[in-house]
Amino acid sequence: MRTAIIGFGTAGEGRLHAYRTIPGARVAAVLDPSPQRRARARQIDPTVATYAGLPELLAAEPVDAVDICTPPLYHVDLERAALTAGLHVICEKPVAVHTDEALELVALARQQERLLYPAHNYGFSPMMRVLTGAVTNGRIGPPSHAVFRIARDSHARGVPGWQPDWRRDISVARGGIMLDHGTHCAYMATQLFGEAPRTVACVAQWADDDAAGGMDVAARILLEFDGDRRCEIDLSWVSGTRSNRYRVTGPHGTADVHDGLAEVRSVHGAERTDLTPPTRDQTHQEWFGGMFADFAGLVAAGTGWDRPMREVITTTALIEAAYRSAALGGEPVVPAGRVTAEAQ
Numbered sequence: 001m002r003t004a005i006i007g008f009g010t011a012g013e014g015r016l017h018a019y020r021t022i023p024g025a026r027v028a029a030v031l032d033p034s035p036q037r038r039a040r041a042r043q044i045d046p047t048v049a050t051y052a053g054l055p056e057l058l059a060a061e062p063v064d065a066v067d068i069c070t071p072p073l074y075h076v077d078l079e080r081a082a083l084t085a086g087l088h089v090i091c092e093k094p095v096a097v098h099t100d101e102a103l104e105l106v107a108l109a110r111q112q113e114r115l116l117y118p119a120h121n122y123g124f125s126p127m128m129r130v131l132t133g134a135v136t137n138g139r140i141g142p143p144s145h146a147v148f149r150i151a152r153d154s155h156a157r158g159v160p161g162w163q164p165d166w167r168r169d170i171s172v173a174r175g176g177i178m179l180d181h182g183t184h185c186a187y188m189a190t191q192l193f194g195e196a197p198r199t200v201a202c203v204a205q206w207a208d209d210d211a212a213g214g215m216d217v218a219a220r221i222l223l224e225f226d227g228d229r230r231c232e233i234d235l236s237w238v239s240g241t242r243s244n245r246y247r248v249t250g251p252h253g254t255a256d257v258h259d260g261l262a263e264v265r266s267v268h269g270a271e272r273t274d275l276t277p278p279t280r281d282q283t284h285q286e287w288f289g290g291m292f293a294d295f296a297g298l299v300a301a302g303t304g305w306d307r308p309m310r311e312v313i314t315t316t317a318l319i320e321a322a323y324r325s326a327a328l329g330g331e332p333v334v335p336a337g338r339v340t341a342e343a344q
């Protein structure tokens with residue numbers, strides 16, 4: 001499969017390295033407005049053609065797919081343009097910010113008979129393998145309660161060739177920590193609980209205390225699922241420490257991933273696994289092989305596309321509901337995508 005990477009910053013560069021390890025995958029082109037970033041792409045792989053604009057790339061390169069790794073502001077327009085040009089699309093999170101955008105893109109993908117695939121890479125992480133394994137193999141059983149806590153002392157920075165602090169610019173980032181880290185938590189919870197939440201409640205902390213149009217720097221999100229099951233998500237860019245914790249409780253025990261250490265405790269005993277990644281690479285290149293295999297397998301099969309496209313809608317709707325709830329002071333909100341995705 002011939003792919004073009006659009007946006008060659010931290011995520012795009014991680015992708016190029018990852019594609020180079022996958023048999024059958026070929027990055028034919030890279031698109032980035034920054035000459036510095038285009039030079040960097042050619043330095044890593046001199047066979048890659050580089051472009052500053054999408055029309056030139058589409059006119060010159062017979063690619064099958066694009067992999068969109070730009071900041072969020074550009075995602076929807078690029079997805080729309082690539083699908084319209086008849087290309088399959090992988091897009092970094094957030095694939096969309098509003099449910100209306102997600103629905104429009106999924107409808108366009110269906111009309112074009114092309115796959116719109118969310119780069120929901122945490123779904124392919126060793127930690128999700130431990131958590132889903134503990135649920136599906138019955139060690140802990142179906143989750144009744146989960147707690148995800150992501151603590152950072154700041155947002156991540158981008159490459160120097162563009163705007164390294166775009167994550168603090170609401171017009172480019174389109175949201176704060178809820179959209180950035182919250183998106184991963186949203187699809188992880190939906191995958192683990194096996195459905196979208198019934199309601200979403202959220203209380204947020206805003207940069208400069210600006211709740212109207214400001215940037216969310218910390219948030220507490222409560223997802224309530226049918227059957228009195230719940231997931232608490234605690235996110236912070238202002239915690240002064242860095243840690244990741246995911247704890248899932250079922251009828252037979254608890255699966256806990258705390259930074260690099262996983263522990264499953266159940267009626268069958270306790271099992272510990274060291275999940276420390278081989279690199280501290282923030283794009284998680286080592287998870288990409290599994291995600292790309294899923295994408296390429298779906299493209300080749302031409303079926304099964306509902307799963308990723310539905311995840312685009314439910315994830316967008318969940319985060320959108322969190323923002324709506326935060327604006328209402330924490331009142332529970334029904335995510336629009338739950339109704340829509342079920343109705344499809």
Ligand SMILES: NC(=O)c1ccc[n+]([C@@H]2O[C@H](COP(=O)([O-])OP(=O)(O)OC[C@H]3O[C@@H](n4cnc5c(N)ncnc54)[C@H](O)[C@@H]3O)[C@@H](O)[C@H]2O)c1
Pocket residue numbers: 006007008009010011012031032033034037069070071072074092093094119121157158159161162163164166180282283284
């Ligand atoms: N899933 C993950 O684990 C993960 C990790 C890091 C980043 N991301 C996502 O990747 C995206 C990019 O983040 P980043 O950290 O790589 O940012 P970055 O600032 O490091 O890189 C952004 C790049 O996009 C380029 N760019 C800007 N406007 C463009 C346009 N219109 N067309 C093409 N290229 C354009 C910039 O020149 C820059 O090279 C974000 O959506 C982010 O959420 C995901």
